[in-house]
Amino acid sequence: MVYALTTGAILKGRIKKKSPGNVIKLHKRVGIYFGALILGSFIYGLWLRLENGESILASVHGKLGLIILLIGVLQVIPSLILKNRASYRILHKIMGYSLAPILIIDASWGLHNGVIAGTKNLVLFHSITGGLSALLLVWIIIEMLYPADRSLGRARIASYLTALLITAGCWIAGGYNYLTVYGSQVKPVILAGPHPWAHEVVMEAKEHIFVFLPIIAFALSITLFALDRDAFLGDAKSRRALTITACLALFMVLLMFLMGAVISNAGHTGAEA
């Protein structure tokens, strides 16, 4: 998805690349692979639902999956068939950019439902904001790697949104859930289950390691806010430093996702035992 978005932005000229090569061919190929992955995931989901005798449209995850599949089809097929794509370009661009957040929301929703049966809205909000933060961090990294005149402005917006989502969704909502629900309902189940280490090690580590993430996100936002546009465009060192910081924040988000999945799975196993 990131590669398809990046090559699309290079084609549009939004992202500058010194040696563009055959970007259109690459964009097309990545689009086909991505479309195939979406189709495969949808068929797999459909098969699982049918096996349980449930309708695909009965869940939000299924509905979003269907929307993603339709967008994927509308992105790939006309691009391969139409010879004059000029009139279709705006729609292609809008659908391409809208596909990314929908996919993140659906993936977070699916991951959450898959790991813990019975959705808790607060945990779901926590997961989705984490997923969107990861997407925004990838956006910042791309802007750093392919700097253009308006890259700094876009990276600033992405960093402010990242700081907001991490603070409101991950820190406050996740912390509230940890203090009110986890300690009284999930923790005893994990400790009584077959994987007590999921709380003793993973959760204990996650709850504290997480505190580093908002600090890094705020540092990144303040740095981008304070950075001069000329310094940003002319100084590769600054951009590399910001890329390292954004990569670190992305690593932290992915680590939190992994730890969250392990904890939720242990809770689920503990409840079954």
Place this chain on the structure above:
Amino acid sequence: MLDIQERRPEMKESATSIASAAITIFLTGCIIIAHDVSTGFRQSLAALTGHHWISVSVVAIVLFVLSLVLLLGSKNARKSLKVYDIKLWSTALMAVTLIMILGILAVLIARYLAD
């Protein structure tokens, strides 16, 4: 050369928040490890706000704001810590964060195995 000299004040400020983050994460990481090792310290942290996790979060915010204000206000502190070097501080931030993550995990694994 002159161009770089002119740009330096901007770069000083931009690296300040990354330096503050590195200092905050180092100190917060040390506090987390100490509260995992010492039950008394954990209890005193819990007594501060009602829950040890809230206390650690508050301490992290306070440390970040304090170090940021301190660095922005003191030219000498910026100079001695080489805060104008954004590359140095972003690398330091990454190294400190990863070391603290590994340190916290090591302490928790050791505690779990000892129990």
